[in-house]
Amino acid sequence: MGSLAVELFGKRLKNPVMNASGTLGYGVEIEPLWGVETMGAYVTKGLSIKPHHGNPTPRVWEERYGMINSIGLQNVGIERFFSHYFPFFEEKKCPIIVNFFGFSEEEYVSCAAGIRPHDLIVALEMNLSCPNIKKGGISFGKEASAVHAIVRSVREVTRIPLIAKLTPEVKNIAEIARAAYEGGADGLTLINTMPAAVVDIGRRKVPLKGGLSGPILKPVAVRAVHECSIEVPIPVIGAGGIMDTQDALAFFMAGARAIQIGTATFVDPFTMPKIITGLESWLDDNGCADISAIVGITHE
Amino acid sequence: MDDIPGKIIGNTTVAGGFRRLIVRLERPLGRVTPGQFIMLKIPEREVFLRRPFSIYDSRGKTLTVMYRVVGKGTDALASAADKASAMVLGPLGRGFTVNKKNTCLVVAGGIGFAGVRMLLKRLGESGTLFLGVTTGDELKIAEDLEGPRLLTATLDGSRGYAGDVVSLLHRHLDEYRGKSPEVFACGPSGMVKSLRKLLEPSGIPCQVSVEERMACGMGLCFGCVVATKDETNPYKRVCKEGPVFSLWDLSL
Numbered sequence: 001m002g003s004l005a006v007e008l009f010g011k012r013l014k015n016p017v018m019n020a021s022g023t024l025g026y027g028v029e030i031e032p033l034w035g036v037e038t039m040g041a042y043v044t045k046g047l048s049i050k051p052h053h054g055n056p057t058p059r060v061w062e063e064r065y066g067m068i069n070s071i072g073l074q075n076v077g078i079e080r081f082f083s084h085y086f087p088f089f090e091e092k093k094c095p096i097i098v099n100f101f102g103f104s105e106e107e108y109v110s111c112a113a114g115i116r117p118h119d120l121i122v123a124l125e126m127n128l129s130c131p132n133i134k135k136g137g138i139s140f141g142k143e144a145s146a147v148h149a150i151v152r153s154v155r156e157v158t159r160i161p162l163i164a165k166l167t168p169e170v171k172n173i174a175e176i177a178r179a180a181y182e183g184g185a186d187g188l189t190l191i192n193t194m195p196a197a198v199v200d201i202g203r204r205k206v207p208l209k210g211g212l213s214g215p216i217l218k219p220v221a222v223r224a225v226h227e228c229s230i231e232v233p234i235p236v237i238g239a240g241g242i243m244d245t246q247d248a249l250a251f252f253m254a255g256a257r258a259i260q261i262g263t264a265t266f267v268d269p270f271t272m273p274k275i276i277t278g279l280e281s282w283l284d285d286n287g288c289a290d291i292s293a294i295v296g297i298t299h300e
Numbered sequence: 301m302d303d304i305p306g307k308i309i310g311n312t313t314v315a316g317g318f319r320r321l322i323v324r325l326e327r328p329l330g331r332v333t334p335g336q337f338i339m340l341k342i343p344e345r346e347v348f349l350r351r352p353f354s355i356y357d358s359r360g361k362t363l364t365v366m367y368r369v370v371g372k373g374t375d376a377l378a379s380a381a382d383k384a385s386a387m388v389l390g391p392l393g394r395g396f397t398v399n400k401k402n403t404c405l406v407v408a409g410g411i412g413f414a415g416v417r418m419l420l421k422r423l424g425e426s427g428t429l430f431l432g433v434t435t436g437d438e439l440k441i442a443e444d445l446e447g448p449r450l451l452t453a454t455l456d457g458s459r460g461y462a463g464d465v466v467s468l469l470h471r472h473l474d475e476y477r478g479k480s481p482e483v484f485a486c487g488p489s490g491m492v493k494s495l496r497k498l499l500e501p502s503g504i505p506c507q508v509s510v511e512e513r514m515a516c517g518m519g520l521c522f523g524c525v526v527a528t529k530d531e532t533n534p535y536k537r538v539c540k541e542g543p544v545f546s547l548w549d550l551s552l
Contacts, residue, residue: 022521029519029540032301045522054535060515060523062349062372067515071522074535214348266349266516267341269389270303 002283003290004276006040008235008258009161009186011122013040013095016291017248017276020239020262021046021099021125021165022071026085034273041095041122043260044081048101049110051077058208061198066214066241067263068196073101073130078114095120097163101127104134105150113157123161126154128180129192129211141167141192144179151183163237165189166228168220177228187235189260190224193217214263215241222254229255230299243271245278255296301390302327306363308343308384311377315440316433317368318411319378321353323386325361332358334419335395335509335544338365339517341387344376351377352514352539354415354486355391363388366414366441392517393543396507398422402482405430406448407495409465409487413441415509415543416486420448430472432465432487466494473498482506485547493552506547512538527551 004015021043027036036042054074061068076084078100089096098115102108112124128141128150140150151164164180166173168191177188193211200207221240229236238256242248243264251259264271283291310322329338332355339350351373353365369378380386396419398404404423406416407430420427427448433439436459439452452460453468461468465487473481485495486509499506512524519540528536529551536542 023516025518025520025522033303033518051533053533054522054525056527057525058513059525060513060521062347064346065348067349069515069521069523074522074525076533263515266521268303268387269516269518269520 002280002288004279004283006258006292008040009123011095013122013258015040015276015279016252016258017272017279018043018097018237018258018260019265019272020260021127023262023265026081027094028085028088030269033269035092036089037092037094038273038276039094040258041097042089043097043125044099045075046073046099046101046127047075047078047081047111048073049078049107049114051075051080059210061208061210063196063198063212063214063216066212066216067266068198068208068210068212069193070208070210078111089120093120095122097121097123097125099125099127099165101130103130104132105153108150108154109157112154112160112162115158115160117160121160123163123187124158125163125165125189126151127165127192129165129167139167139169141176142170144175147176148179148183151180151185155184161186163187163189165192166224167192168194168224173224174227174231177232181232181234185234187237188228188232189237189239190228191217191221191240194220213241215243215247217241218247222250225251225256226254226298229296242275243267245275245282248275248279249282249294252291252294253296253298255299257292257295301392304329304388306386306388308380308382308386311380311382314366316435316438318438318441319367319369320356321365321367321377323363323388325363325388328361329355329358329363329388329391332391332418333395334422335415336391336393337517337543338363338388338390338392339514340365340377342373342377343380343384343386347373347376349515350387350389350517352392352517354417354509356414356417357421358391358418366411366417368411389517393539394541396484396509396544399482401480402505403476403479404428405469405476405481405483407465407469407483407485407487407491408432409491410434412485412487412491412509416484417445419484420445423448430465430469432468432491436460464491464494466491466498469495470498483547485509489552492547496547496552499547503548507544508547508550509543510538510545510550511543514539
């Protein structure tokens, strides 16, 4: 039988399938349906030094083939995550990737510095789509120089492998990828949601501006994964509109070493287990011994 | 909990804009607490996310929900044909808690009736329903309800009390003094606000079923929150910590 096991940042994961940050709660909520240990790793909800209350409603809006969200990074804070939720992952021996964010360089640095290495922590994933309050609210992820600087600052305070999660709202994502790599990132997650808005025709208002996700985003994500995995020699984790096994295969072939599923879970909460089974069958049907064999196979 | 495939076996108008959908499930939904809901995958390609619906009735493999066409999802649902497939995830959320020592006064506004129908069935003759609708014709939605005492209000004044349902409750509240009344409510936000105004002086216990736009329905996305008085963590998930909350915990 073909193997889905992958090595990522020096740790062996039983498969390359994870949730996208913020789309599987704190991991405990999916328990009535299937266990988080089904995945290669669980990616935490975005965590910050202090708890965040998040935004008022509406926070979600449906679009054709996708959705827009503006949750506002509601979270319990890093300290509470580790005291309250982490024991659940320890009990299940489920590897985790800790997604974190800040509104200043200092906040990113103190987040990363505060997380002690642990056997189950595969990596830290920096959300670079946050606005930099000190620089007029421009997101950290938009300028190569800013990405380089903040990744380097965080890199200096932690031994845990570091993933930069990039926003697609940039002129040249390969250039941003290179900046993250040269700043010391061990991997990249591509891509975060894209800025979007909806109009409520009846009320003649814009009820929500936020991040666009879902299958509408997939081709954009595939392109980013393809370009960046050619540009830099570090693992790329693909995310953006993956709905089924075929979508997942496209990301691996484009160059992703692992994938994250987000919005699809809201449409069908069993999407991840189904994709894991689907990938196993695909390997068998195609006489492929190892998923790694197709990673980046489209690169010439 | 399970994601259960089903087929639509009924999808008809009950009165005005109120429709009833009956789904024959492959497996039973299992034990349902009144006030819980399901996430329904509407059999229409253009509808991307599932939609939440209160469980109106659940018997064995037969699930009923009542809905009103209010947007793209319910519009597509209204035209869903017989035998169309529909995935049903549930039962979800935290429902009503009934204390048998209390006198249960159920207050429903419009389609909010769908959220308390199961509770009313459980309460039987011990329950009282204050039902408010726009027109007399819409009172048909409660026609098959046997057991609870029924008091009605219509905004057009054509039947029952002429006015809103909270004013109707106001007129009768004194009858329940000393009988440990508890209110169970589901309806539009305006109704919930005037309910709070009415009950605030007495502080009568009141459980209210809240509605919000949802994406996952299971507490995964934090999309469907309601503001509460909890200062350290004000936004609670309607799908997970709710949809039923104590009115006195909400920050309306």
